[in-house]
Structure formats: structure tokens, C-alpha cells
Amino acid sequence: xxxxxxxxxxxxxxxxxxxxxxxxxxxxxxxxxxxxxxxxxxxxxxxxxxxxxxxxxxxxxxxxxxxxxxxxxxxxxxxxxxxxxxxxxxxxxxxxxxxxxxxxxxxxxxxxxxxxxxxxxxxxxxxxxxxxxxxxxxxxxxxxxxxxxxxxxxxxxxxxxxxxxxxxxxxxxxxxxxxxxxxxxxxxxxxxxxxxxxxxxxxxxxxxxxxxxxxxxxxxxxxxxxxxxxxxxxxxxxxxxxxxxxxxxxxxxxxxxxxxxxxxxxxxxxxxxxxxxxxxxxxxxxxxxxxxxxxxxxxxxxxxxxxxxxxxxxxxxxxxxxxxxxxxxxxxxxxxxxxxxxxxxxxxxxxxxxxxxxxxxxxxxxxxxxxxxxxxxxxxxxxxxxxxxxxxxxxxxxxxxxxxxxxxxxxxxxxxxxxxxxxxxxxxxxxxxxxxxxxxxxxxxxxxxxxxxxxxxxxxxxxxxxxxxxxxxxxxxxxxxxxxxxxxxxxxxxxxxxxxxxxxxxxxxxxxxxxxxxxxxxxxxxxxxxxxxxxxxxxxxxxxxxxxxxxxxxxxxxxxxxxxxxxxxxxxxxxxxxxxxxxxxxxxxxxxxx
Numbered sequence: 001x002x003x004x005x006x007x008x009x010x011x012x013x014x015x016x017x018x019x020x021x022x023x024x025x026x027x028x029x030x031x032x033x034x035x036x037x038x039x040x041x042x043x044x045x046x047x048x049x050x051x052x053x054x055x056x057x058x059x060x061x062x063x064x065x066x067x068x069x070x071x072x073x074x075x076x077x078x079x080x081x082x083x084x085x086x087x088x089x090x091x092x093x094x095x096x097x098x099x100x101x102x103x104x105x106x107x108x109x110x111x112x113x114x115x116x117x118x119x120x121x122x123x124x125x126x127x128x129x130x131x132x133x134x135x136x137x138x139x140x141x142x143x144x145x146x147x148x149x150x151x152x153x154x155x156x157x158x159x160x161x162x163x164x165x166x167x168x169x170x171x172x173x174x175x176x177x178x179x180x181x182x183x184x185x186x187x188x189x190x191x192x193x194x195x196x197x198x199x200x201x202x203x204x205x206x207x208x209x210x211x212x213x214x215x216x217x218x219x220x221x222x223x224x225x226x227x228x229x230x231x232x233x234x235x236x237x238x239x240x241x242x243x244x245x246x247x248x249x250x251x252x253x254x255x256x257x258x259x260x261x262x263x264x265x266x267x268x269x270x271x272x273x274x275x276x277x278x279x280x281x282x283x284x285x286x287x288x289x290x291x292x293x294x295x296x297x298x299x300x301x302x303x304x305x306x307x308x309x310x311x312x313x314x315x316x317x318x319x320x321x322x323x324x325x326x327x328x329x330x331x332x333x334x335x336x337x338x339x340x341x342x343x344x345x346x347x348x349x350x351x352x353x354x355x356x357x358x359x360x361x362x363x364x365x366x367x368x369x370x371x372x373x374x375x376x377x378x379x380x381x382x383x384x385x386x387x388x389x390x391x392x393x394x395x396x397x398x399x400x401x402x403x404x405x406x407x408x409x410x411x412x413x414x415x416x417x418x419x420x421x422x423x424x425x426x427x428x429x430x431x432x433x434x435x436x437x438x439x440x441x442x443x444x445x446x447x448x449x450x451x452x453x454x455x456x457x458x459x460x461x462x463x464x465x466x467x468x469x470x471x472x473x474x475x476x477x478x479x480x481x482x483x484x485x486x487x488x489x490x491x492x493x494x495x496x497x498x499x500x501x502x503x504x505x506x507x508x509x510x511x512x513x514x515x516x517x518x519x520x521x522x523x524x525x526x527x528x529x530x531x532x533x534x535x536x537x538x539x540x541x542x543x544x545x546x547x548x549x550x551x552x553x554x555x556x557x558x559x560x561x562x563x564x565x566x567x568x569x570x571x572x573x574x575x576x577x578x579x580x581x582x583x584x585x586x587x588x589x590x591x592x593x594x
Contacts, residue, residue: 003043003059003061003062004043005404006062006352007036007039007040007043008404008405009351009352010035010036010039010040010064010352011035011036011064011066011348011351012034012035012036012037013034013035013066013067013344013348014031014032014033014034014035014066014067014068014069014070014072014073015031015032015035015064015065015066015067015073015344015345016029016030016031016032016064016065016067016073016076016077016080017029017030017031017032017035017038017039017062017063017064017065018062018063018064018065018080018084019042019055019059019061019062019086019088020059020060020061020062020063021058021059021060022058022060024061026080026084026086027055027058027059027086027087027088028055028059028086028088028089029077029080029081029084029086029089030077031070031073031076031077032073033070033073035064035066039062039064042055042056042059043056051088054088055088064345064348065273065341065345066341066344066345066347066348067340067341067344068340068341068344072337072341076270076341079270080270083271083272099113099114099115099131099134100113100114100115100118100124100125100134101113101114101124101125101134101137101138101141101194102114102122102123102124102125103122103123103125103147103187103190103191103194104121104122105121105122105123106152107180108148108155108173108174108180108183109147109187110147110148110149110150110151110152110155111138111141111142111147111148111149111190112138112149113131113134113135113138115131123191125194125195141190141193141194142164142169142170143168143169144190144193145186145187145189145190145193146168146169146170146171146186147170147171147183147186147187147190148164148170148171148172148173148174149164149170150162150164150170150174155174156174158172158174158175159175160175161174161175161177165177171183171186182220185208188204189201189204189205192204202228205224205228206228208224209221209224209225209228212224245265245266245304245305245306246265246266246304246305246306246307246308246335246338247262247263247264247265247304247306247307247308248262248263248265248307248308248335248338248339248341248342249261249262249290249293249294249307249308249309249310249342250263250309250310250339250342250343250345250346251286251289251290251293251310251311251346252343252346252347252350253286253289253350254347254350254351254354255354255506255511255512255515256282256283256505256506257277257281257282257350257353257354258277258278258281258282258284258286258289258350259275259276259277259346259349259350259353260275260276260277260278260289260290260293260346261273261274261275261276261342261343261345261346261349262274262275262276262297262342263338263341263342263345264304265338270338270341273342273345275345275346275349275350275353276293276297277350277353278292278293283505283506286311287311287312287313287314290309290310290311290313291313291315291319294307294309294319294323294327295319295322295323298323298325299322299323303323303324303325304325305325305326306325306326306327306328307323307325307326307327307328308327308328308329308331308335308338308339309327309328309329310339310342310343310346311329312329312330313327313329316329354512362509363403363509363510363513364376364377364378364402364403364513366508366509366510367448367510367513367514370491370502370504370510371448371474371476371491371493371502373447373448373474375447376447377447377448377474378401378402378447379399379400379401379444379446379447379448380399380400380401380446380447380448380449380450380517381397381398381399381400381434381446381448381449381450382397382398382400382449382450382451382452382517382518382520382521383395383396383397383427383430383431383434383449383450383451383452383461383521384396384452384518384521384522384524384525385415385423385426385427385430385452385453385457385525386522386525386526387415387420387421387426393414393415393418393420393421393426394412394413394414394415394525395412395413395415395426395427395429395430395525396410396411396412396413396521396522396524396525397410397411397412397413397430397434397521398410398517398520398521398524399411399446400517403513405520410524411434412524412525413429413430413433413434415429415430416429423453423456423457424456424457424460425460427451427453427457427460427461428460428461428463428464431449431460431461431464431465432464432467432468435464435465435468435470436468439468439469439470445470445472445473446473447473447474448473448474448475448476449461449473449474449475449476450476450477450478450514450517450518450521451475451476451477451478452478452518452521452522453477453478453479454477454479454480454492455477455479455492455499457477458475458476458477458492458494459494461475462475462494474493475493475494476491476492476493476514477491477492477493478490478491478492478514478515478518479491479492488503488506489511489514489515489518490502490503491503491504491511491514541563541591541592542556542557542563542566542588544591545587545588545591546587547584547587548584548588551579552577552579552580555577555578555579555580556574556577556580556588559576559577566588566592567592567593569589570589571585571586571589572585574588574589
């Protein structure tokens, strides 16, 4: 699938992205708080840095791994960089050596960033894949261990604690805010942690905390408690207590299509993943698909000692016996980390796969045949109405060209002067406003107009189009299916006063395209409805009165103590507020009590 098309529907969740060249080699790994924004930024602007331009020129494809948090993305990025050693992460460093973290051998050791030849005056940890990974690690270390990172010259010149101490990021050994013994203990804990001895570090900190508590050193015990909490959080996010190899298998289903994501975990590190679309699995029970997949995929392979699955299977013991492995369906905390990544990535990859299907020209040709169109449906629009109990009614119009959304051409309409909750009148109004304007501006009309609703809403649209003299555009209603279940929608057309109802299989590419267009119009309408409702609720009724702006509103509220008291006030009482005369006071009372 072309990169630009993949970007259209990329998730906005945090995660890690991998860039591939034409040889299908990983050439760059990065993390993102918002995958869609970050990955898109590579392809939508000119980059100042030469190495970024070279990177983008060599990108032929990308893949993403979705995570629950940005912290998880950071940790996973580090693992993948170490695994693949992508040349644009590692080699474009002007021949500099790899970065390390060092702990000096001073009386009060410092921790810091180091690149170059090692000396005996310090203890080194690494190498790390990139400088930003080292700096992120150093930021984390000073939050937990509070070991100084200042230079020796700065350290020796201190006569009082610096800002780092004030905000809790250093224990200030320079001015004896911590004993030498406790400071050396913190340095030792940090050294163990950097050496990968996370569990040993936890045990030592826990024992020290208990000892301090027993000796009534409550301030020290509290500091050790916070340290212990931070260390445990990192352990839960980043490591697996299982020393055995583990595969994580997650299955997702959408529109009757199943997709399976397999993560490969070795010695607590994610070393790869694969996404698979099982054949002949359309509209099958999700557990049956997973049950059939496991033996087909693993028989004849080097099966790991443990397989973590996303769903509980009735034949789990039988499959485990055949594969000679241990199958887990109720993970503990550390394994949930990997299962969460697998679940999120399975959904994202399945969604991308389905989108690539119906963006193909053949899908639009298929839709053309189904709707008996005389021309190829290159340009499609869809309408949806949104309100809450009749409040703040809005309509959305989304635009698709060649099966791809044109977000810049989306429109929203505030619906006015109708009976609250009257969807028919709302649809009548928005269709008239949209297409009478297009005709007036002599702009092209769409090939298909989808109406999210049943025959009633469709008839309103047909009536409007007839009234403005448009009879060569196909209008199609999208009605909820049986039991309002997704994937069972009915397409409705009207030709020669005859109503035609079209029911397609849930996995039909044309129906999947229609559902996606409808879902996009629904999402856009809901988004704008919420925005309008929020705006309405944050606008005071006082400001709707001509002559009462923000200053007079504040004056009224401050004088009376709140809107309810203003409503109870008489004209004479309101006149006492600075800047309000008799005419305005009368107008305010009429508005609030009318």
C-alpha cells in the first residue's frame, strides 16, 4: 500500500515506528506520543537536516507498534534500536563513538553522559544506541536515586543547595544534606540498576526502607519508599519475570475479518513481530479462528516454552499438549504489558489491512455495479446529523475521492430554526444548503451521496435535490441492520418511485468502504456537536443580552455572588451595579425571568 494512503488512517495512539528501505531492512526506529502526527511529519514538509532528507528519500515503507503509554514507547524504542542497529539511528554521528553512562570514583560520585575512550577513573554502562536514550535514562535516574549530575567545578563551588535539590532531583551531598553513607548507598543501588540487576536493587531498597522505619528514621524511610515505588513501576513497564522464551498471540476482528499479531519475546525483550490474516476465516467465531491458528502456525517450528493468548480457549490443554508448550490466557502484571502491545497493534494492523482492500479501484468498481451507476464513483459525500435530546444540532458532510478521505474538504453545518430532534428537517436543511451553494458557485457535484439514516432521511434528500433541479446524482441511505448490529447495514436506493434494499455480506469490500465513509461522517458530526455543546455551556446567558459583555457580566456576578442571585434580583437592585442603567436593568430582568 502507498505510504500516503497508510498515513490517512494511522492511529493517533503512542507507539514505535520502524522505517524500511527497498531491501526491507529497518533503517530507522523512533517513538511517538501520536503516531499519526509524528510519522506524517516525515513526508509532509521539507527537512532542514541533510541526514533526515537522506532518510526520507530511502524510506519505502513503515510499520508501527502501538503502546498504551509514551513511556512504554520509549522503552520499546530502545530495545528495537539495540536489536536492529538501524543505520540512520546509529551511523550518522560524524564518526563519534557510542554513548555511555558513567559513574565517577569521586568522594561523592557523579553520574553523567560520556562518549570517547574509557578511563579507570569511572565505571561505565552501555553502550547505548543513541544520545537521546542516554539523556532520557539520566533524567529517570535522578528522579529515583537523586545522585548528582553536576560537574566537579560546580560541585566544589557550592555553598548552598542548587535548584536540583529544591525540586527533589538531587540529595545535595555538596552541602551535606545527606550523609556519606546514605549517598554511597544510593550510588550502589543505581550501579546495580544500570547493570540490569533490577530485582536485586528492589530487594536492597526494600530492606533499607524497613530498617530505617524500625530505627524511627521516617524521613529516610519515606524517601526509600518513593524510590521503591518508582523502581517497581519501571520493572512492571519494562521487564518480564519469565526467564523462558515467550510468544504473545493476539487476535482482532473487524467486519467479520480476523487478523492475528504475534510478538516474539526472548529473555524479556521483544525481538520481533508478525501480522497474519488467516485464510477462510471470514465471519468465523474469533475463538475458533485462534484455536485453529495455533497448531497450524507452530507445528514443525521451534515452539517457545510459553505462549500467551488474548482469548480463553476451551481446547487450550489439547493444543498445549500437541505443541508441547505452556499456553497462558490469564497473564500476570508483567505479561500484561506485552499482551497490551499485541492487542493494540493487532487492531491497528487489521484496520490498515482492511482499508487497503477497499481503497483499491476494484472496490469502487464493485460499488458502481452494486448501485447500478452509469459512471465510476470517483467523488463521494456522506451526511450525518448529531444532537443530544435535540440540543445543539449539527450536520457533517465528509468527502472521499478515489476511496480516500479528503479531510480538508469536510464541512459542518449548524442546524437552525427546526423543531428540536427533528432529523428529517435537519437533513432537508443541510442537503439544501450544501448543494444549492455548490450549484451557485458552479462547482462539481458528487457521484454518490450517502445519507446516514433510513428511508425517511433519504426521501428528504431526494425531495431537496429534485427541488433544485439535480437528478443525475445517486442518493443512497445507510440504514441500521438487524438488531442494529454493525456489519449488517442495509443500503437503500429509490428509482422510479421504487424502493430498493441492498444487503451485502459483512466482509464485502464495498460494504466495508460504505461503513467506513459512514463512520467517518458520524465521527466528524459527533466531534463538532460536542464542541458546539461545550461552547454553548461555557457562554453565559448574560452575555447573550445585548449590552452585557464580559465586564458587565463579571460585575453582576461579583455584586450578587452568582447567576441564581442575579435571576432573583429586581430591576432596582440590578441598577445598583456599576455601568448598568434603568433600560439595561429592565432588559436583563426580562431576559432572565421571561
